[in-house]
Amino acid sequence: MDLDTVRTFVAAADAGQFQEAAAELAVTQQAVSKRIAALERNLGVRLFTRTPRGAELTIDGQAFLPHARELLRAAERAVASVRAGSRPLRVDVIASRSAASGLMRGFHRAHPEIDLDVVMLFNVDTAVAAIRSGAIDASFRAVAMPGRPLPEDIESVRVLDEQLQLLTGPGHALASARSVPLAQLAGHRIWMPGVVPGTEWAAYYDDLVAEFGLTIEATGPNFGSDALLDTVADTPALATFMGEQTRLVWPAGHGLRRIPVTDPTPVYPHSFLWHRDNPHPALATLRAHLAVTAAGTGAAGTWVPDWAIPR
Amino acid sequence: MDLDTVRTFVAAADAGQFQEAAAELAVTQQAVSKRIAALERNLGVRLFTRTPRGAELTIDGQAFLPHARELLRAAERAVASVRAGSRPLRVDVIASRSAASGLMRGFHRAHPEIDLDVVMLFNVDTAVAAIRSGAIDASFRAVAMPGRPLPEDIESVRVLDEQLQLLTGPGHALASARSVPLAQLAGHRIWMPGVVPGTEWAAYYDDLVAEFGLTIEATGPNFGSDALLDTVADTPALATFMGEQTRLVWPAGHGLRRIPVTDPTPVYPHSFLWHRDNPHPALATLRAHLAVTAAGTGAAGTWVPDWAIPR
DNA sequence: GTCCAGCCACAACCAGCAGTTGTATCCATA
DNA sequence: TATGGATACAACTGCTGGTTGTGGCTGGAC
Numbered sequence: 001m002d003l004d005t006v007r008t009f010v011a012a013a014d015a016g017q018f019q020e021a022a023a024e025l026a027v028t029q030q031a032v033s034k035r036i037a038a039l040e041r042n043l044g045v046r047l048f049t050r051t052p053r054g055a056e057l058t059i060d061g062q063a064f065l066p067h068a069r070e071l072l073r074a075a076e077r078a079v080a081s082v083r084a085g086s087r088p089l090r091v092d093v094i095a096s097r098s099a100a101s102g103l104m105r106g107f108h109r110a111h112p113e114i115d116l117d118v119v120m121l122f123n124v125d126t127a128v129a130a131i132r133s134g135a136i137d138a139s140f141r142a143v144a145m146p147g148r149p150l151p152e153d154i155e156s157v158r159v160l161d162e163q164l165q166l167l168t169g170p171g172h173a174l175a176s177a178r179s180v181p182l183a184q185l186a187g188h189r190i191w192m193p194g195v196v197p198g199t200e201w202a203a204y205y206d207d208l209v210a211e212f213g214l215t216i217e218a219t220g221p222n223f224g225s226d227a228l229l230d231t232v233a234d235t236p237a238l239a240t241f242m243g244e245q246t247r248l249v250w251p252a253g254h255g256l257r258r259i260p261v262t263d264p265t266p267v268y269p270h271s272f273l274w275h276r277d278n279p280h281p282a283l284a285t286l287r288a289h290l291a292v293t294a295a296g297t298g299a300a301g302t303w304v305p306d307w308a309i310p311r
Numbered sequence: 312m313d314l315d316t317v318r319t320f321v322a323a324a325d326a327g328q329f330q331e332a333a334a335e336l337a338v339t340q341q342a343v344s345k346r347i348a349a350l351e352r353n354l355g356v357r358l359f360t361r362t363p364r365g366a367e368l369t370i371d372g373q374a375f376l377p378h379a380r381e382l383l384r385a386a387e388r389a390v391a392s393v394r395a396g397s398r399p400l401r402v403d404v405i406a407s408r409s410a411a412s413g414l415m416r417g418f419h420r421a422h423p424e425i426d427l428d429v430v431m432l433f434n435v436d437t438a439v440a441a442i443r444s445g446a447i448d449a450s451f452r453a454v455a456m457p458g459r460p461l462p463e464d465i466e467s468v469r470v471l472d473e474q475l476q477l478l479t480g481p482g483h484a485l486a487s488a489r490s491v492p493l494a495q496l497a498g499h500r501i502w503m504p505g506v507v508p509g510t511e512w513a514a515y516y517d518d519l520v521a522e523f524g525l526t527i528e529a530t531g532p533n534f535g536s537d538a539l540l541d542t543v544a545d546t547p548a549l550a551t552f553m554g555e556q557t558r559l560v561w562p563a564g565h566g567l568r569r570i571p572v573t574d575p576t577p578v579y580p581h582s583f584l585w586h587r588d589n590p591h592p593a594l595a596t597l598r599a600h601l602a603v604t605a606a607g608t609g610a611a612g613t614w615v616p617d618w619a620i621p622r
Numbered sequence: 623g624t625c626c627a628g629c630c631a632c633a634a635c636c637a638g639c640a641g642t643t644g645t646a647t648c649c650a651t652a
Numbered sequence: 653t654a655t656g657g658a659t660a661c662a663a664c665t666g667c668t669g670g671t672t673g674t675g676g677c678t679g680g681a682c
Contacts (some may be wrong), residue, residue: 348660625679637671
């Protein structure tokens, strides 16, 4: 199906005759007639009843019309999403199920009129470069990698400290614990196959391991969170870390447990990054929204790496 | 833009390489390459970064991808709206702003998973013929025209009595009345340019006029409800009838008044019509919904034409 | 009753595009 | 260094989709 054909159909339906639609689209009446005929052949139904005074919609045509309009609107939005100027606000998040996605969902609920596009970049360096180049407008990330401060023209504000929890199956030694001190995890196997070297969150877990003597295995291919949950649920000796706000498709009957970690509670510090000079109007709205809704950060009894604390 | 091209883009994005996408779409790799290149040329942005191991999305490509998927879904829905079997439930209403539209909106809110298409046919005869032919699944109408009973295979249930109100401008003699007896309207000019001869609602107003000696002018072209409201608001001697549930785009500052009519209150009897043997599953759901939400009908002190009372 | 205006469909023709085949190039890996 | 796997470019071809020209139908004016 061709969108020009759909556009022709809508124009003909609006005009009530092929001739006027043809003039509007700057083609001949015969071209409109052929396009409509082809569309009818493709769909297998008659869309217009031709009369000597024009063409009026059949019942099928009436039913099709709103869908055709929606199709054209969707095409318009798709093109707008990559248009150079005045495109939707483009925000980078770590993962589709991360806490940042939750913040963006909240923003969308509060401002449904603002068009958004969400992308996922490799790491904070890539995100910063994309912000500086204008390819994206903002990013939710831990603000910096070890030894690499943010450039001058990038602004940041820490918007959310997400507590890390231990996720275990029902047979795990800690399965029935109401909470577990961080130091007590030293002897347990923690498996995180999704950690990608070179990312700021890999650096986060490196620091966590180094400072508290944990054992995190990142070995093995990452088959996705479903496979991870399956394995953790079935293997008593295995556990994994998970952000408190991570939304999982929780397979029924797995008996997975989320166990808070204490003394200290490791938290993942989500910051909001944007370019000092970005004039996108929706960016200001998003910043204002985050200023209101963002939970407190830097609470007592929590741990973050030194390098992850913004200036 | 061509939907095949969009489909190709999505397939390539999912596969991560052109070759596999080409196999999936049963074309050559070169064709995929050319389609993507054309799409990029049209949009003016690069969607993939080509590598010797495949192609991965650029930031623009990531932003475009969900819109592309939505576009394909919209196309799928558009095609489904006219598909012979298992198409969306297709319901006929008198007008887009009628009470029946309100009922359908309520149904859609209660069952957003059910696909609906709303069409507007000429009159109840056309609607009944469409129901019998299977072109539509149901209709909201006053059940019959004078002297023409419903066919055996059409079922109907009266679902809503909509009170008629008098709509006047601020300068009208009855503008400040809290209500007005029907007989008292005999001397006033009531203007209804939208009434189309041959429809069951034209017959309704004919009966109303005949029984209570009213004067309804249907003369003049119908320029739409906006023009009607403008004229009524500006002309002290003019009033019009309007269903109580009719939603109007109320121009500010017009000072229009809705005045209830009494002794008796004329009500427009919306019935729900469907074919005895229609197996569409959503039809049963809609009937159940209407049975619960439909307001009482046939209240004392109201008037409807004899012929409009279903058997 | 006849004629004309207005609109749509069909036929013939033509250009350009989309697809195929063939080939060059690039890069990671063995 | 050779090779496999991936993309891009070039040349060719068939078909799609446009235009021009023409005919048929119908409703209203005369």
